[in-house]
Amino acid sequence: MSFVKQAPVLLVIIPLLSALLVNILGLVNRRYCLPVAILGILGSFAASVVTLIRVIENGAISYRLGGWPPPFGIEYVIDHLNGLVLVTVSFVSLLAVIFSKESVKQEVPEKIPQFYTLFILLVTGLLGMTVTGDAFNLYVLLEISALTGYALIAMGDNRALVASFNYVILGTIGASFYLLGVGHLYIMTGSLNMADLLTILPGLYSLNAVFIALLLILVGIWIKMAFFPLHGWLPNAYTYAPSAAGCLVAPLVTKVSVYIMIRIMLSVFSPLYVYSIIGLSETIVWMSVIAIISGSILALAQTDFKKMLTYLIVAEVGYMVGGAWLASAAGLTGAILHIVNDALMTLCLFLFAGIVIYKKGGHQLQDLAGLYKKMPVTMAAFTVGALSMIGVPPTAGFFSKWYLILGAIDAGKYHFMAALLVSSLINAILFFKVIEIAYFEPKVDHHGGETEKVIIDEAPLTMLVPLIIVALSLIVIGLYSGDIITNIIQHSVPAGLL
Amino acid sequence: MQSIISSYNYWIYILLMMIGLYAMLAKNNLVKKVIGMSIFQTAIIVFYVSTGAKEHATIPIIAHGHGAVEAAVDVAHYANPLPHVLMLTAIVVSVGTLGVALAICLGIHRRYNSLEEDEIQEQL
Amino acid sequence: MIWQLDLSILTLIVICAFATIMVKDLLSAAIIFGAYSFLMCLLWTEMGAVDVAFTEASVGAGVSTVLFFAAVHQTTRRVRTRKSGRMLAKVFALMAALLTGLVLIIAETDFPGFASPFTPASLHLSPYYITQSLHDTNVPNIVTSVLADYRGFDTMFETAVIFTAGLAVIAILRRYKRDDRCDLPEPYVISEGYPDTIIRFIARQLAPFIQLFALYVVAHGHHSPGGGFQGGVILGASFILLAISYDSRMIIGIMSERLNILLGNIGVLIYAGIGFLCLLLGANFLDYSVLSKVLPATDKIMARSHGMLGIEIGVAIAVMAIVISIYLNIISHGKYDKG
Numbered sequence: 001m002s003f004v005k006q007a008p009v010l011l012v013i014i015p016l017l018s019a020l021l022v023n024i025l026g027l028v029n030r031r032y033c034l035p036v037a038i039l040g041i042l043g044s045f046a047a048s049v050v051t052l053i054r055v056i057e058n059g060a061i062s063y064r065l066g067g068w069p070p071p072f073g074i075e076y077v078i079d080h081l082n083g084l085v086l087v088t089v090s091f092v093s094l095l096a097v098i099f100s101k102e103s104v105k106q107e108v109p110e111k112i113p114q115f116y117t118l119f120i121l122l123v124t125g126l127l128g129m130t131v132t133g134d135a136f137n138l139y140v141l142l143e144i145s146a147l148t149g150y151a152l153i154a155m156g157d158n159r160a161l162v163a164s165f166n167y168v169i170l171g172t173i174g175a176s177f178y179l180l181g182v183g184h185l186y187i188m189t190g191s192l193n194m195a196d197l198l199t200i201l202p203g204l205y206s207l208n209a210v211f212i213a214l215l216l217i218l219v220g221i222w223i224k225m226a227f228f229p230l231h232g233w234l235p236n237a238y239t240y241a242p243s244a245a246g247c248l249v250a251p252l253v254t255k256v257s258v259y260i261m262i263r264i265m266l267s268v269f270s271p272l273y274v275y276s277i278i279g280l281s282e283t284i285v286w287m288s289v290i291a292i293i294s295g296s297i298l299a300l301a302q303t304d305f306k307k308m309l310t311y312l313i314v315a316e317v318g319y320m321v322g323g324a325w326l327a328s329a330a331g332l333t334g335a336i337l338h339i340v341n342d343a344l345m346t347l348c349l350f351l352f353a354g355i356v357i358y359k360k361g362g363h364q365l366q367d368l369a370g371l372y373k374k375m376p377v378t379m380a381a382f383t384v385g386a387l388s389m390i391g392v393p394p395t396a397g398f399f400s401k402w403y404l405i406l407g408a409i410d411a412g413k414y415h416f417m418a419a420l421l422v423s424s425l426i427n428a429i430l431f432f433k434v435i436e437i438a439y440f441e442p443k444v445d446h447h448g449g450e451t452e453k454v455i456i457d458e459a460p461l462t463m464l465v466p467l468i469i470v471a472l473s474l475i476v477i478g479l480y481s482g483d484i485i486t487n488i489i490q491h492s493v494p495a496g497l498l
Numbered sequence: 499m500q501s502i503i504s505s506y507n508y509w510i511y512i513l514l515m516m517i518g519l520y521a522m523l524a525k526n527n528l529v530k531k532v533i534g535m536s537i538f539q540t541a542i543i544v545f546y547v548s549t550g551a552k553e554h555a556t557i558p559i560i561a562h563g564h565g566a567v568e569a570a571v572d573v574a575h576y577a578n579p580l581p582h583v584l585m586l587t588a589i590v591v592s593v594g595t596l597g598v599a600l601a602i603c604l605g606i607h608r609r610y611n612s613l614e615e616d617e618i619q620e621q622l
Numbered sequence: 623m624i625w626q627l628d629l630s631i632l633t634l635i636v637i638c639a640f641a642t643i644m645v646k647d648l649l650s651a652a653i654i655f656g657a658y659s660f661l662m663c664l665l666w667t668e669m670g671a672v673d674v675a676f677t678e679a680s681v682g683a684g685v686s687t688v689l690f691f692a693a694v695h696q697t698t699r700r701v702r703t704r705k706s707g708r709m710l711a712k713v714f715a716l717m718a719a720l721l722t723g724l725v726l727i728i729a730e731t732d733f734p735g736f737a738s739p740f741t742p743a744s745l746h747l748s749p750y751y752i753t754q755s756l757h758d759t760n761v762p763n764i765v766t767s768v769l770a771d772y773r774g775f776d777t778m779f780e781t782a783v784i785f786t787a788g789l790a791v792i793a794i795l796r797r798y799k800r801d802d803r804c805d806l807p808e809p810y811v812i813s814e815g816y817p818d819t820i821i822r823f824i825a826r827q828l829a830p831f832i833q834l835f836a837l838y839v840v841a842h843g844h845h846s847p848g849g850g851f852q853g854g855v856i857l858g859a860s861f862i863l864l865a866i867s868y869d870s871r872m873i874i875g876i877m878s879e880r881l882n883i884l885l886g887n888i889g890v891l892i893y894a895g896i897g898f899l900c901l902l903l904g905a906n907f908l909d910y911s912v913l914s915k916v917l918p919a920t921d922k923i924m925a926r927s928h929g930m931l932g933i934e935i936g937v938a939i940a941v942m943a944i945v946i947s948i949y950l951n952i953i954s955h956g957k958y959d960k961g
Binding site: 505506507508509510512513514515516517518519520521522523524525526527529530533534536537540543544547548549550551552553554555556557558559560561573574576577578579580581582583584585586587589590591593594595596597598600601602603604605607608613614616617 | 632682693702716719727730741744751752762951
Binding site for chain 2: 136140143147150151154158159161162164165168169172173176179180183186187192
């Protein structure tokens with residue numbers, strides 16, 4: 001067995017096996033859970049990196065599960081697009097699992113083995129969705145990540161159960177619509193393999209059933225990624241989830257759904273079909289304009305810090321959907337780069353929220369007051385995340401926004417460009433408000449005296465280090481985004497686009 | 499007549515889907531919503547299994563005898579097995595979702611002593 | 623395939639679906655839903671999907687209904703009948719349902735005729751499975767060979783889904799302390815002290831036969847409808863039968879919580895482990911043919927057949943343990959004692 005050759009499947013199997021191991025060891029002693037979980041995700045991260053390097057060197061890889069040739073068996077296909085997403089997913093989950101050590105002890109002390117097993121199974125599901133080249137296999141893994149998501153969210157505080165129930169209902173509608181869309185493709189073509197569908201479908205492009213199949217799949221995935229107005233389940237679910245679970249679910253689930261949308265658009269249907277034949281671009285870009293504006297405005301209206309972040313996610317989803325449907329090469333590049341950047345930015349902000357909850361026990365904006373003096377390092381990292389969210393160079397957020405705006409200009413969709421600028425402005429107002437509360441507003445003490453010495457009281461290292469790493473990576477990715485685009489993303493943008 | 503026979507299965511699945519979707523969105527009682535969810539999922543199973551049905555075909559198990567000479571298998575003789583396989587998976591997924599949904603209902607009932615959505619909303 | 627039969631079953635199904643949604647008593651709704659599932663099972667037998675029918679009979683009509691009963695038993699039967707509010711939600715739901723229906727009807731006009739042997743679905747992939755299954759894997763039940771071999775990777779995650787569901791139920795409901803976050807009184811006085819001797823006697827006599835049948839279903843899945851899922855569910859059901867007719871404590875005595883979790887794990891581990899063994903032996907994941915290197919006196923084709931049996935056993939163990947675990951958690955409201 002060679003690790004490099006088998007890496008495409010190992011990156012899913014290692015976490016699966018380690019999830020089982022965590023659960024068994026959890027029966028013996030809870031202290032074993034975390035190290036095994038970290039090892040499992042680390043293994044998967046290594047396999048993803050190896051695979052991505054192989055893709056960059058030699059082009060797309062196909063892996064036959066069970067040794068059966070593609071349309072008959074299940075196939076894994078890794079190209080530049082999902083190689084990048086794989087590395088992002090496993091990197092984010094690695095940081096999230098390290099972070100979880102203290103907050104899990106505080107928030108779900110009784111159910112540590114179950115928590116970690118579900119946590120790793122969620123990672124497995126997300127990685128499996130990303131790597132697969134089979135439309136039905138994707139559904140099964142979609143359900144794994146959905147079920148684990150419901151359970152992880154339901155483990156949160158009192159209101160989490162109701163939020164989770166709504167998520168179950170809407171999530172099931174979404175997954176079922178996806179399944180139904182795949183069923184429509186199956187009845188029209190007889191195949192489930194994405195590459196096979198890509199070759200058969202052009203003969204059927206004129207049929208309504210094929211268009212409706214795309215529509216069903218899109219609506220299903222939009223529910224999963226909380227694209228406005230289908231976002232109803234997201235804010236409460238992510239706000240009341242345990243913070244360690246939030247740090248995994250919030251950055252990744254929506255982003256992987258965006259990836260799936262792009263994958264379905266490019267590798268099942270073709271750019272020709274989605275951009276030219278059906279003429280949906282205009283409508284969907286308008287929808288994303290509405291999503292961006294309303295997400296930003298709703299975020300502005302919140303007094304709960306974590307809830308504010310969840311509405312920002314809704315706005316960011318609008319960025320990526322709009323970018324993908326601009327029908328321009330720069331827009332698609334921006335959308336793909338934004339999947340990576342947004343995963344890291346959201347992780348950064350949720351890690352910060354997790355630290356605040358750990359230290360202060362709450363996630364209202366007022367809980368942030370005076371934090372700059374007490375936790376300078378944490379706040380520095382948060383500031384980097386906030387700047388990236390606003391889109392200030394040289395942080396990563398600037399570059400993806402730049403490409404999205406370029407794409408909007410190329411495609412002549414100036415309303416989308418306007419929405420991006422307005423949303424950046426709102427983000428700026430929003431985060432300066434937060435920074436103002438945390439920096440200038442003095443903490444109300446019982447003495448009220450300024451003479452009192454402020455003691456630096458940082459979070460434990462297992463929480464602080466992931467936050468610092470993600471903040472640094474935002475800057476590093478910003479600096480190297482040119483390389484990422486020329487070496488990786490450019491290869492996944494179809495040649496026919498402008 | 500011929501056109502009715504050739505598509506009533508699909509009409510019925512659409513009807514079931516509409517019933518399920520309506521129940522999921524409109525019902526006030528959480529368990530009713532869960533029942534709607536199950537109907538919604540079975541509707542999709544009806545759709546898939548219908549795609550696999552074949553006239554004059556038997557179940558997809560090849561007639562065989564020990565030591566008998568293998569005759570060539572006639573494709574038209576057996577129903578399409580692939581949708582059946584997919585739907586085995588879907589049934590198992592739907593029972594998993596059902597278990598989780600009911601568990602959440604129980605948890606909600608434990609905390610709010612009600613299964614009616616509006617009564618729970620009032621308590622929030 | 624008899625279309626008159628098909629149509630009448632479908633009509634009954636629609637009636638049942640309406641009734642389940644409309645009826646005001648949750649217990650009745652659960653019973654009608656059981657009937658609905660059972661009609662589904664008849665429909666699928668009639669369409670030639672025997673494996674699906676078997677699964678629906680054990681999972682849909684069996685376990686789902688029991689879970690509904692348990693949940694209703696632990697909460698309330700009552701559906702409040704106040705006719706106020708929710709008009710907006712109802713109108714919205716109706717619109718959504720009608721819109722979906724309309725869109726699907728439009729798509730339906732493009733479908734190839736129902737049950738025609740010349741649809742793309744029956745011409746593209748399925749001929750390969752039908753003609754090659756026996757030749758490639760030596761398993762005459764094509765559904766089993768596609769499920770466990772050609773698309774075995776799906777099935778592994780299907781088992782993982784069930785495992786996840788079991789864990790999720792534990793994570794949501796399980797209470798380790800007596801009064802964890804719960805100030806409410808017990809919602810129901812469970813009708814204890816009503817031991818019905820006849821029911822208990824029959825259940826006790828029946829259980830071993832049910833278990834034996836389940837083992838047969840698992841082992842004979844290569845040649846007849848059935849396999850790991852159905853067998854596992856039936857095994858689990860035999861324990862649930864005892865738990866209903868006696869008391870959950872008795873079952874917990876045999877299958878403790880730790881044992882249940884462990885078995886669930888082991889089941890999935892057997893599946894993934896066999897796949898991993900294939901990797902170690904130098905083939906791709908789940909490529910059973912390479913197992914002929916370690917199994918005595920097997921060629922590549924028989925190795926596939928044996929590999930499938932191995933994973934079916936794993937599936938059965940996992941499904942059995944998880945079904946029991948979900949039931950016990952729901953019926954005891956997470957306290958894992960009585961019910």
